[in-house]
Amino acid sequence: xxxxxxxxxxxxxxxxxxxxxxxxxxxxxxxxxxxxxxxxxxxxxxxxxxxxxxxxxxxxxxxxxxxxxxxxxxxxxxxxxxxxxxxxxxxxxxxxxxxxxxxxxxxxxxxxxxxxxxxxxxxxxxxxxxxxxxxxxxxxxxxxxxxxxxxxxxx
Amino acid sequence: xxxxxxxxxxxxxxxxxxxxxxxxxxxxxxxxxxxxxxxxxxxxxxxxxxxxxxxxxxxxxxxxxxxxxxxxxxxxxxxxxxxxxxxxxxxxxxxxxxxxxxxxxxxxxxxxxxxxxxxxxxxxxxxxxxxxxxxxxxxxxxxxxxxxxxxxxxxxxxxxxxxxxxxxxxxxxxxxxxxxxxxxxxxxxxxxxxxxxxxxxxxxxxxxxxxxxxxxxxxxxxxxxxxxxxxxxxxxxxxxxxxxxxxxxxxxxxxxxxxxxxxxxxxxxxxxxxxxxxxxxxxxxxxxxxxxxxxxxxxxxxxxxxxxxxxxxxxxxxxxxxxxxxxxxxxxxxxxxxxxxxxxxxxxxxxxxxxxxxxxxxxxxxxxxxxxxxxxxxxxxxxxxxxxxxxxxxxxxxxxxxxx
Numbered sequence: 001x002x003x004x005x006x007x008x009x010x011x012x013x014x015x016x017x018x019x020x021x022x023x024x025x026x027x028x029x030x031x032x033x034x035x036x037x038x039x040x041x042x043x044x045x046x047x048x049x050x051x052x053x054x055x056x057x058x059x060x061x062x063x064x065x066x067x068x069x070x071x072x073x074x075x076x077x078x079x080x081x082x083x084x085x086x087x088x089x090x091x092x093x094x095x096x097x098x099x100x101x102x103x104x105x106x107x108x109x110x111x112x113x114x115x116x117x118x119x120x121x122x123x124x125x126x127x128x129x130x131x132x133x134x135x136x137x138x139x140x141x142x143x144x145x146x147x148x149x150x151x152x153x154x155x
Numbered sequence: 156x157x158x159x160x161x162x163x164x165x166x167x168x169x170x171x172x173x174x175x176x177x178x179x180x181x182x183x184x185x186x187x188x189x190x191x192x193x194x195x196x197x198x199x200x201x202x203x204x205x206x207x208x209x210x211x212x213x214x215x216x217x218x219x220x221x222x223x224x225x226x227x228x229x230x231x232x233x234x235x236x237x238x239x240x241x242x243x244x245x246x247x248x249x250x251x252x253x254x255x256x257x258x259x260x261x262x263x264x265x266x267x268x269x270x271x272x273x274x275x276x277x278x279x280x281x282x283x284x285x286x287x288x289x290x291x292x293x294x295x296x297x298x299x300x301x302x303x304x305x306x307x308x309x310x311x312x313x314x315x316x317x318x319x320x321x322x323x324x325x326x327x328x329x330x331x332x333x334x335x336x337x338x339x340x341x342x343x344x345x346x347x348x349x350x351x352x353x354x355x356x357x358x359x360x361x362x363x364x365x366x367x368x369x370x371x372x373x374x375x376x377x378x379x380x381x382x383x384x385x386x387x388x389x390x391x392x393x394x395x396x397x398x399x400x401x402x403x404x405x406x407x408x409x410x411x412x413x414x415x416x417x418x419x420x421x422x423x424x425x426x427x428x429x430x431x432x433x434x435x436x437x438x439x440x441x442x443x444x445x446x447x448x449x450x451x452x453x454x455x456x457x458x459x460x461x462x463x464x465x466x467x468x469x470x471x472x473x474x475x476x477x478x479x480x481x482x483x484x485x486x487x488x489x490x491x492x493x494x495x496x497x498x499x500x501x502x503x504x505x506x507x508x509x510x511x512x513x514x515x516x517x518x519x520x521x522x523x524x525x526x527x528x529x530x531x532x533x534x535x536x537x538x539x540x541x542x543x544x545x546x547x548x549x550x551x552x553x554x555x556x557x558x559x
Contacts, residue, residue, distance in 0.1 A: 028490040029253060058380050060495075061521040065508055079493055079506070079521070083380070083394070086401050090493065110383030113529040121217075136210035136558060145218055146517075152222045 008032040010054050010082075010089050017051075018044055033090035038076075041093050042102035042128075048080060048089070049107055056080035056089060059108035062115055064122045068148045072096045074124055078104065095124060103129035121146035172196075175203055178540075182211045186289045186544040189554030193531070193543065200539050205532045209525075212558035220518035224484025225251045228518070230321045235503075236524065236556040238281050239274035240320045241310065242498040243556075248323035249404055250494035250505035254487045255325070255459065263327050263452040264406040269340065269443050270313075270322060271405070271496070272436040276347065277306045278499035278551075279429045279436075283354060286426075286548030290367045295357060302350055309343060312336055325485075326460045327453030341444055347437045355430060368423035372534040372546035375420060382533065383526035386501025388550055391428045392420035398497035409446075410439050422549040429551075459485050484513035493521075500524045500551060524556040 008025075011032045015022045021044055024035040036044045048056045060079040067073055078091045095101050103126035104111035115126045116135040123144035126132060134141065143150055181192035190211035196204040216235065220228045232247045233240035245267045252259065259267075284299035307317045313336055314320040314329070322329050358364045374384070379392040389396060397414045399407040415431035417424030453460045461480055466473040489511040495504040501523030508517040527550050534546045 029256060029492050031492060033491075059383060060502070061383075061493075061504060061506070061519070063506065063519045063521075065517045077506070077519075079504070083396060088493070090491075108383070109378070109381040109533075110526055110529065113525065114383075134210075136213040138210070145215055150218075152218060 010048075010056075010085075010087060013051075013053055014044070014048065017047065031088065031090060033092060035092045035094065038093040038095045038101050041076075042104065042106070045078070045080075045091065045104055046107055048091070054082065054089075055084050056082045058083065059104060059110045059114075060088070062104065062111055062118055064118050064124055064146075066122060066146065066148045070094075074099070074122055076101055076118070076124065097123060099124040100127045101125075102127055103132075105129055120144070123147065172198075172203070174198065180543070182208075187547060188285060188552060191528075191547070191552060191554055191557070193547075195535075195540060195543065197540055200541070202535050202538055202540055202543065205535045205543070207528065207531055209528075209554075210558055212554045214559065216559040217518055217520060220515055222514060224513050225325055225487065225515070226480070226484060228515075229323060229325075230319065233319045233321055234555055235520065235522070235559060236278070236498060236500060236553045237318055238553055239278040239499045240318060241270040241314075241322055242274040242278075242496065243503060244320060244323040245271055245405065246494070246496040246498065246503050247505055248325055249496060250492060250507050251325045251487065253492045253494045254490060254507055254509055256488075257326060257454055257456065257459070259327055259454055260451050261406070261448045262331075262450045265443050265447045266328055266332055266452060267323065267405045268407065268410070269332075269440060269447075270328075271498075272439045272443070273306060273309060273340070275436045275499045276433050277303055277310070279433050280306065282429060282499075282548070282551045283426075286545075286551070287358065287364075289544045289548045290364070292358065292361075292364065295354065298350075298354060298357070302347075305343060309336070309340055312339065324453070324460065326456060327451075331452045337444060337447065340440065344437055344440045344444065348434065351430060351433055351437075358426070359430075365423065367542075367545055368426060368549075369421060370419070371422045371538065371542045372549060373419065373421050374530055374534060378533060379420065379530065382530040384501070384530050385523050386497070386499070386527065387425055387428045387432060388527050388530070389501065390415060391417035391424035393418055398495050398502050402495065404494075404496060410442050412439050422545050425549040486511055486513050487515075495521070498523060500553065500556065501527055503556070520559050522556045522559060524550075524552045524554075525559075528552045528557055 011025050011034050021037045021040040022034050048054045058081045060081045062078045065075045072094045074095050076093045080089045120134040176197045178195050181187040182190040192208040194206040232243040235243050280299040280303040284296040287295035311317050314322040374392050376392045376394050379389045395414050395416045412435045415428045417428050462473040462476050467477045487509040491508040493506045495502045503523050504521030506519035507515045510516045535543050
């Protein structure tokens with residue numbers, strides 16, 4: 001799983017361009033992912049969008065996964081898609097409990113609501129987001145429900 | 156009114172200009188198609204700012220999924236897009252099968268295509284009836300809901316329920332379709348083109364309809380892509396993207412169908428695109444009914460798939476086997492996968508992270524309606540307040556999937 005499979009040209013290009021920013025890469029079931037240094041998140045995503053050879057013009061989704069036993073504990077996961085090459089890429093970055101990580105709103109408008117949801121559910125702060133508020137939970141809610149320490153039932 | 160009355164939020168955004176009027180639309184409003192709340196700031200009849208407020212139907216499905224076995228989550232997918240539960244059933248089953256690395260038999264694939272396309276027609280019928288009703292064309296509603304009852308009868312006969320279908324299983328479907336049922340679908344398929352002609356006769360060249368929809372809620376292709384908009388709304392803006400063509404699943408590559416695209420990206424183009432999509436769905440159903448093969452509908456893997464019910468009732472081994480799968484579930488290999496399907500609203504994606512256990516470690520639901528709805532603000536600001544309902548109707552949000 002932690003080795004790249006065939007067809008991961010975009011990840012290879014990314015590794016060649018940002019040698020020090022790509023800390024890990026792998027493939028599973030013909031889908032490819034790369035872990036990016038969180039400090040260079042916006043720069044790498046911008047290159048992936050604008051470079052002709054990658055051309056990831058759509059940010060399909062942004063979310064996170066909480067790994068309480070890992071350090072750093074929160075993994076931000078973005079799914080990119082290129083219409084011209086019909087190819088997807090999963091981009092990840094590892095950050096602390098409250099982030100911070102750069103917002104992708106300067107690159108894609110879909111980052112707006114998806115980052116708000118990630119903030120709402122995990123408590124990760126996206127710096128540079130124009131309107132970082134809760135989106136699904138009530139404004140006066142204090143927890144972040146998708147963090148693993150929060151139980152399913154509180155009774 | 157108690158302390159949680161949303162008035163504070165209304166006042167909060169009305170501070171910028173003293174000459175504007177802030178109105179609250181929803182969450183209980185017939186034209187928001189569910190529990191969507193939109194706070195609108197108006198200058199006369201022009202919308203100055205629009206602030207959608209979501210979450211009224213949030214049930215924490217992603218959290219629930221982490222605490223259920225893979226099979227136990229299928230009924231929850233019914234309750235996401237409740238106008239096309241079969242499509243979400245198929246989407247989730249495909250995601251888990253992707254994680255397991257298995258493929259279902261040919262007959263099951265065709266059955267799933269039939270389910271997905273029936274769901275698309277049903278969902279578009281509701282959209283057509285209700286969005287026309289919002290704009291005052293009440294007759295449409297009765298025509299489309301009559302046919303939607305027919306479609307619901309078919310779904311009920313196949314799955315036992317109109318809405319809570321839970322028809323797919325990981326590795327197959329709950330049970331095979333009978334030849335009689337396929338004949339009834341054939342009757343529906345044969346009748347639908349004429350019915351769609353009837354709908355079009357009422358609206359496509361109707362002057363009032365044209366005036367209410369043309370040039371309204373324009374979304375350029377670049378904006379639509381930036382907002383992550385998918386499905387008919389994206390295609391109306393001129394982008395020919397359909398998951399069924401881009402990443403075919405369930406054998407969609409074997410069907411001959413067109414992906415309709417618009418040019419203007421307005422409410423009228425979304426109408427035309429969805430009407431044509433219904434025709435294409437009818438064509439896919441026609442091909443599926445002609446080519447449906449025989450054979451099993453489930454994978455032959457007793458570790459994953461439930462034994463047949465008659466055997467469970469007669470044999471001890473099968474009973475234990477059923478008991479184990481239902482209570483314990485089955486494990487998926489460690490890994491992660493993102494599987495997208497083209498549901499009536501757009502691209503519905505499941506991002507599953509497995510640590511090798513019997514529940515997903517993380518189940519992210521990439522909702523089509525959520526991303527489509529995020530473009531609402533862009534569409535209505537600067538437009539007339541009366542067009543807000545046209546824009547919401549043409550986005551066709553289903554709050555069950557937006558809020559999850």
